[in-house]
Amino acid sequence: MLEGLLFFPVTPFTAAGDVDLDALHRHVSAGADAGPGGVFVACGTGEFHALDHEEFAAVTRTAVDAVGGRVPVYAGAGGALGLARRFARTAAEAGADGLLLMPPYLVESPAAGLVAYTRAVGRETDLPLIVYNRANARFDEKSAAEVAQLPTVVGFKDGTGDLDLVARIVPAVRDALSASGKSFQFFNGMPTAEASQLAYRALGVKLYSSAAFAFAPDVSLAFHRAVEEGDQPRIDALQQAFFHPLVRLRQRVPGYAVGLVKAGVTLTGVEAGPVRPPLTSLTEPEIEELAGVIAAGRAVLAG
Numbered sequence: 565m566l567e568g569l570l571f572f573p574v575t576p577f578t579a580a581g582d583v584d585l586d587a588l589h590r591h592v593s594a595g596a597d598a599g600p601g602g603v604f605v606a607c608g609t610g611e612f613h614a615l616d617h618e619e620f621a622a623v624t625r626t627a628v629d630a631v632g633g634r635v636p637v638y639a640g641a642g643g644a645l646g647l648a649r650r651f652a653r654t655a656a657e658a659g660a661d662g663l664l665l666m667p668p669y670l671v672e673s674p675a676a677g678l679v680a681y682t683r684a685v686g687r688e689t690d691l692p693l694i695v696y697n698r699a700n701a702r703f704d705e706k707s708a709a710e711v712a713q714l715p716t717v718v719g720f721k722d723g724t725g726d727l728d729l730v731a732r733i734v735p736a737v738r739d740a741l742s743a744s745g746k747s748f749q750f751f752n753g754m755p756t757a758e759a760s761q762l763a764y765r766a767l768g769v770k771l772y773s774s775a776a777f778a779f780a781p782d783v784s785l786a787f788h789r790a791v792e793e794g795d796q797p798r799i800d801a802l803q804q805a806f807f808h809p810l811v812r813l814r815q816r817v818p819g820y821a822v823g824l825v826k827a828g829v830t831l832t833g834v835e836a837g838p839v840r841p842p843l844t845s846l847t848e849p850e851i852e853e854l855a856g857v858i859a860a861g862r863a864v865l866a867g
Contacts, residue, residue, distance in 0.1 A: 565747055565749060566601050566602045566636065566719075566749060566771060567601045567771075568599070568600060568601030568602075568788070569599075569600050569601055569772075569774045569777055569784055569785065569788050570600060570601055570602050570603075570604060570751070570771065570772065570773045570774065570777075571595045571596070571598075571600035571602065571603050571604070571774070571777050571778065571781075572603075572604045572607055572608070572609040572610065572773050572774075572775060572777075572778065572825075573588070573591055573592050573595060573603065573604075573605055573609070573610055573627065573778060574591065574609055574610055574611070574778060574822070574825055574826045574829050574836050575588060575606065575610045575611050575614075575615065575619075575623055576588050576591060576826075576829070576834065576835065576836045576837050577836075577837035577838060577839075577840065578837055579837065579838075581838075581840065583615075583619050583622060583623060584835070584837060585622060585623070585626045587834055587835055587836065587837075588623060588626050588627065588630070589626050589629065589630045590630075590834050591778075591829060591834045591836070592605070592626070592627045592630035592631060593630040593631075594832075594834070595777065595778060595781065596630065596631045596632070596634050596635060598777070598781035598782075598785070599781075599785065600635060600774075600777060600781075601635060601771075602635050602636045602637070602638060603627060603631050603635060603636070603637045603638070604637075604638045604639075604640070604664055604773065605623060605624055605627035605637060605638070605639050605640075605660075606620055606623045606624055606627075606639050606640045607638075607639075607640040607664050607666070608640075608666070608821070608822070609775055609778065609821070609822055609825050610623070610640065611822060611839065611840060611843070612640035612642065612666055613643075613666075614839075614840035614843075617647075617650065617651070617654065620639075620640075620651060620654060620655075621654050621657075621658055624637075624639045624654070624655055624658035624659070624660055625658040625659065627639075628658060628659040628660060636661040636662060637659070637660050637661050637662075638660060638661060638662040638663060638664050638694065639651075639655035639658070639660040639662075639663060639664070640655075640663070640664050640666050641655060641663045641664070641665055641666065641685060642665055642666025642667060642668065642669075642696075643666065643668065643669045644668070644669045645668070645681060645684055645685070648665070648666075648668070648681075648684075648685045649684065649685055649688045652685050652686075652688040652689050652691070653688050653689060655689070655691065656688075656689040656690075656691050660691065661691070661692070662691050662692040662693065662694065662718070663685075663689070663691050663692070663693045663694070664693075664694050664696055664721065665682060665685055665693055665694065665695050665696055666696055666701075667696065667698060667699045667700050667701035668681055668700065668701060670700070671700065672700055673700055673701055673702075675702075675703055675704050675706065675707035676707065678695075678701055678702075678703060678707060678711070679707050679710050679711050679714075682695055682711050682714060682717065683711075683714055686714055686715070686716045686717060689716075690716060691716065692716055692717075692718040692719075693714075693716050693717050693718065693719075694717075694718060694719035694720070694721055694749075694751070695711055695717060695719070695720055695721065696721045696723060696753060697720060697721065697722045697723060697724055697733075697753075698721075698722070698723030698724055698753065699723070702724060703720075703733065704729070704733075705729075705732050705733055705736040706736070708720060708733045708736060708737055709733075709736045709737050709739070709740035710740075712737045712740060712741060712746075712748055713740055713741065713744075713746075717748075718747065718748060718749065719748065719749040719750065719751060720733070720737065720748070720749075720750050720751065721750075721751035721752075721753040721773070722750070722751065722752060722753055722754075722764075722769070723753040723754060723755075725754055725760065727763055727764070727767065730750075730764070730767055730769065731767050734750055734767055734768050734769065737750075749771055750768065750769040750770075750771065751769065751771045751772060751773065752764040752769050752771070752772035752773070753772070753773050754772075755775060755811075755814060755821040756775060756776070756807055756810050756811045756814060756821075757772035757773055757774060757775075758772070758774065758776065758784070758787050758802075758803070758807045759803065759807050759808065759810075759811050761791060762791070762799070765791065774788070775821065775824075775825050776806075776807070776810065776825075776828070778825050778828065778829055779825060779828025779829050779831060779832050779858070780806075780828065780858050780861060780862075782862065782865060783802065783806055783858070783861040783862060783864075783865065786798070786802065786864075786865050787799065787802045787806075787807070790802065798864075801864045802861060802864055805857075805860040805861055805863065805864050806857060806858075806860060806861030806864065809857045809860070810824070810854075810857055813850065813853060813854060813857070816850075817844060819839070819842070819843035819844060820844075820846065822839055822843055823839050823843060823844060823845045823846050824846060824854060826838070826839055826845065827845065827846045827850075827851050827854055828854060828858065830851075831851070831854070831855055831858065
């Protein structure tokens with residue numbers, strides 16, 4: 565079972581567009597040193613959609629080596645079914661501790677089809693698997709309860725922001741698993757999860773992925789402590805100074821949920837490089853704006 569903040573590293577690229585494994589190792593090692601509850605490599609923030617199979621294998625192996633067993637390492641898998649199964653096997657061979665199942669490619673998926681897709685990928689390895697509820701992979705109450713009963717499925721991550729639906733899925737899954745006593749966890753997977761975490765927490769969803777942890781772990785950890793301790797003044801101050809400005813910057817251009825984090829990582833001294841097309845990177849003025857937001861968050865901590 566995972567605890568604490570969940571760290572989603574970026575995948576650094578060189579100026580020529582190649583994966584920079586040395587930079588990745590430094591980035592993941594520094595993040596693991598900061599104290600997350602788990603590392604999720606080659607997922608959304610790690611540009612899973614833009615990695616070929618060989619790159620994915622190298623990225624996963626590098627992250628596993630950098631973490632060195634300190635916390636669990638989950639790797640992404642998804643896309644077309646054949647590729648998703650192959651990525652799942654590769655992640656297991658590379659030493660990953662679990663899988664985050666990304667949405668299938670392009671198609672609009674009926675709920676029953678998502679269950680079948682998850683079942684097919686889950687059969688490839690014994691790794692624990694977390695399903696990701698977002699984009700074209702949206703579960704309803706019935707399918708969420710059904711998929712939660714699959715042997716290796718251990719978690720449900722929501723990236724839709726549909727709190728009304730999540731409020732119904734959480735008890736439906738718990739009811740479905742009550743007889744077996746199976747351990748199962750729910751995650752807030754919104755792009756800047758801190759902005760919505762109090763609402764998710766009220767529904768029983770305590771875990772969340774922190775994009776900001778990749779470049780400002782001190783701010784992210786301080787917010788997490790404030791939430792755990794019920795320190796509302798600190799929560800409000802960090803929301804106003806740091807997380808809400810991040811959301812406004814992130815929403816400026818589609819795909820900035822990744823580009824913003826890569827820019828932030830570069831500001832830490834680890835050159836993360838550009839994002840791969842079709843995503844676009846932040847402009848220089850926006851990078852300066854991001855630096856100011858980070859400084860404002862740290863000013864709250866200092867104050």
